[in-house]
Amino acid sequence: MKRPGILYVWFWALFLCTSGNLMAQFTVSGTISDARTKEALPFSNLLIQGTITGAVSDIEGRFTLEVVGNQEVTLIVSSVGYLTQMVKASPSNNTLDIQLREDATNLEEVIVTGLASSVKRANLANAITSVSAKDLVGTTTIQTTDAALYGKVAGANIRSNGGAPGGGLSIQLRGISSLAGASQPLIIVDGVYANNAYLRTGRATVSGAGASTQDDGSNRLADLNPADIETVEILKGPSAAAIYGTRANAGVIIITTKKGSMGKTKISLSQDIGQANPLRLLGVDTWSEAKINNFFPAARRQVELDRFRQGTFIDYEDYFYNNPATLSNTRLSLTGGDEKTKFFISGNITSEDGTIRKTGFERYSIRANIEHKISKKIRLNVTSNYLKTDTDRGFTGNQNNSGASIGYNIAYVPSYFDLRPNAQGIYPVNPYFAENPVAVTDHGINNSTINRFIQSFNLSVDLLQTSTSNLKASISGGLDYLQNSTLVYLPEFLQFQRAQANPGDILVGRQENTNTNVQAALVFNKSLGKLYLNSQGGIVRLDFKSSSLFNRGRGLVPGQTNLRQATVQEINENFNSSISEAGVFLQQEANFDDKIIGTVGIRWDKSTLNGDPTQLYAFPRASLAINVANFGFWNVKPITQLKPRIAYGETSGPVAFGNTFTSLTGANIGGLLGSVVSTQIGNTEILPERAAELEFGLDAGFFNNRLAIEATYYIKTTQNNVQNLNLSPSVGVSTTPSNEAELENKGIELGVSGTPIESANFRWFSRVLYWRNRVLLTRLGIPTYLAGAFGTGLGTFLYTEGYAPTTIVGSPAVAANPGGFTFWGDNQPDFNLSFFNQFNILKNLEFSFLLDWKKGGDNINLTAFLSDSGGTTPGWFDDDNNDEIPNGRQRPPAPYNNAGRWVMDASFMKIREVGLYYTFPQKSLSNFLNGSFKGIKVGASANNVFLFTDYFGYDPETSTFGARSVDNNVDIAPYPTQRRIFFHVNFDF
DSSP states (O other): HHHHHHHHHOOOOOOOHHHHHHOEEEEEEEEEEEEOOBBOOTTTTTETTSSSSSEEEEEEEESEEEESSSSEEEEEEHHHHHHHEEEEEBBBBOOOEEEEBBOOTTTOEEEEESSSSSSEEGOOOOEEEOOOHHHSSSSSOOTTTTGGTTSSSEEEEEEEEESOTTTEEEESSSSOOOSSSSOOOEEEEETTTEEOOEEESSSHHHHHHOOOGGGGOOOOGGOOOOGGGEEEEEEOOHHHHHGGGGGGGTTTTEEEEEEOOEEEEEEEEEEEEEEEEEEEOOOOOOOOHHHHHHSSOHHHHHHHHHHHHTTOOOOOHHHHHHHOOEEEEEEEEEEEOOOSEEEEEEEEEEEEOOOOTOOOEEEEEEEEEEEEESSSSEEEEEEEEEEEEEEEESOOSSTTTSOOOOOHHHSSSTSSOOOOTTSSOOOOSSSSOOHHHHHHHHHOOOEEEEEEEEEEOOOOOOOEEESSSSEEEEEEEEEEEEEEEEEEETTTSSSHHHHSOOOOOOEEEEEEEEEEEEEEEEEEEEEEEEEEEEEEEEEEEEEEEEEEEEEEEEEEETOOGGGGGGGEEEEEEEEEEEEEEEEEEEEEEEEHHHHHHEEEEEEEETTTTEEEEEESSEEEEEEEEOOOSSSSOOOOOEEEEEEEEEEEEEEEEEETTTTTTTTEEEEEEEEEEEEEOOSSSOOOOOEEEEEEEEEEEEEETTTTEEEEEEEEEEEEEEEEEEEEEOOOGSSSSSEEEEEEEEEEEEEEEEEEEEEEEEEEEEEEEEEEEEEEEOOOOOOSSOOOOETTOTTTTOOOEEEEEEEEBBEEEEEETTSSSSSGGEEEEEESSSEEEEEEEEEEEETTTEEEEEEEEEOOOOEEEEHHHHHHHHSSTTTTTTTTTTSOOOOGGSSSSSSSSSSGGEEOOOOOOOOOOOOOOEEOOHHHTTTTGTTSSSSSEEEEEEEEEEEOOOSSSOOBBBBBBTTTOOOOOOSSSOOOEEEEEEEEEEEEO
């Protein structure tokens, strides 16, 4: 009986000792602060290495963390915008004062790499650009989100459709992805597949310009309030964007809006007040009797001399383009929450006048972002945004020698003729061109009103969680509903209208777009010692519905804008489309001790746009990055990061709606209604345009990552480019879409950033970005052809194998050249370079500026063609070669009458942004109004400050066809770009 008793005692003794060890724990506490300013860093994260146990610091930077066991542990301490630090903690070293250094090179920022996962930039295997809220709008107030990306994204070529209020930009990432199809990146806003379409207004139809691509309209990123955005991530090529499959050929822009944070509710009120003026005016030529006798035919000279001698001279550029423009931007936001619920609520009113009378842009935005923990394992995030924009864009741009356009008309009007109304309000007839632009400005309407809802949700459930692994399920989705109402109106008394059979023209449009998407994914994270695995898989469903109805009325009753008061009523357009897509994705990431990081993944997509809507197309991706400097053998102390990387991926661009079927158009034959076959026949074998990209890169950090270098080289090939194949006339139809052409883009992207000086009272951050791209049409598959712009006499584009499709050709004819004409230029720039600097002085004063330089790239400058034709170009009557022929009649190169006159180098340098801000010290506010103010910041800034260029035009970045893939560099009398100057004040309560 004794022995069992002894064994019993020993058993319990051992159990109690073991239990004591298992139950042993200690508490780590302390503070986290900025190493330079010593200010507290609230909401910093602490994680015990090798586990998923952690804590978050409070509003004053304090933290408490319970550690199981009594052994030393390593804490991973991180905060947004700061370098992660590894800190040892033990029972004898459990009170810590942790100071984090600013992450000048963004190595610690978290980048989205999949549809349900993310990774630190230090471990990233792709060249993904991330633009923070500070980078986006921290220097100055930018009207639209896409305009705020100028000079901040290596690999981006951005053009505007004109300088009209409300924006209107085209973004190409890493060159041309399609000859005619998708050229704009896919936009994701908080997980919603957002509409960024270039919506028709109808201006070009009413003014006589022609196609809707000449409407000078804006794309729908103009609706978003840039101040609501937390980060913008740009997946520039298929190697990074492959996980988005069918719609990612032109890249992906992922926009994440601001979220709430734990702590006392913070109220922020900001007000910007400013003014705008033209960035550049070209001036006009001086008229004289000698010039009149030279310019006009003999029969008109006396009339013109009589007008000239009346002594009334008007600078029409100044009259139309240089009007007072007031800018106002008011923002109010509330943010706060606790461990269970966090919220961010904001409201914004933007009201900006244009420098052309009766033009302007207004935007109203209300946003609510809510994060709620339903339980310890279930979290729900909801974002809700209502937006309304109201834009009056005026009448600028092309009009094809008729109709309403300010610049097109004043190019022909000499300064001695007065277009203004007389005392009785009667507008004089313009004897020099088709319209009186003063009357159009005073009475014409070109308005677009947008109502938009963007809603998203994400439901995340922790299905399994241990100390080394977790399994999470997430269901997310969203809705983007957009309704656009447009009105274009030219009254019957206008000069151009009086010449019509039915004067008085109105076009009323209504467009609706509804995008919905839903995604379900499983994400499994597993830590195997130094190996960290992330596995994810899921399904995606996308639906896109759009409808448009444009009604036109001509022959209006005077003073009426009601369609039923028109003599001729027509349905100008009635269009409906419904598109459905579905996808499945799998991705596996592996991270070995932050030293070797690899990713493989694949997505399968099908779409009702494809020839076979049931066929799944596969889009694989793979990447590998090696952090050489993290290995134990590395002892080169000045180099703190060295990461070679390689990535490959495939994507596609969606087939354009209607390519797979033959459409019917309405007809009235002998009074009988019916349908006739269109001139294009559908192709049920059409394939989506497919891109593959191989990317090589090297990231390096020096001097404890005070300096960082990022270098990338990519080769992107695009196959199955859709083009129209001309058919034999005997077929009965003209064309059919085909998958024949292949493109190749090769490019280099370089980035150098760092803090040359960093001390308690002075910090200087600097960043230089350089990029270049070369595009080649490696296969055409159909005979060489010319297309784009306005023909060989003014410059057009060559499509032939072995040349860039951006090659500009034109008269005179050269039979030996492909296409049969002279080569005059290329619209692709030689390179782009941007230079950003930020100086923090004495902790409270901040000065920053952004310089943007584009070298090379040619425009077809038809603004110059118009003013030369009208004799108004500055220096028109000069005679540089003394041959008694004015410069305006013989522009070089010889023999003068060729397209080369209008193909001009569009190189420029811009001081894009400048800002100066002062933040009042917290101590000085503590006694002000009983400490009601938590922060006050005042400043001044400017956008588009200076332009340096030899280009003859309002802005070398402006194009009438900015939304097109290839010929997006045609300059035709645009709305001049505005220089914007602001004063700012921000109050935090």
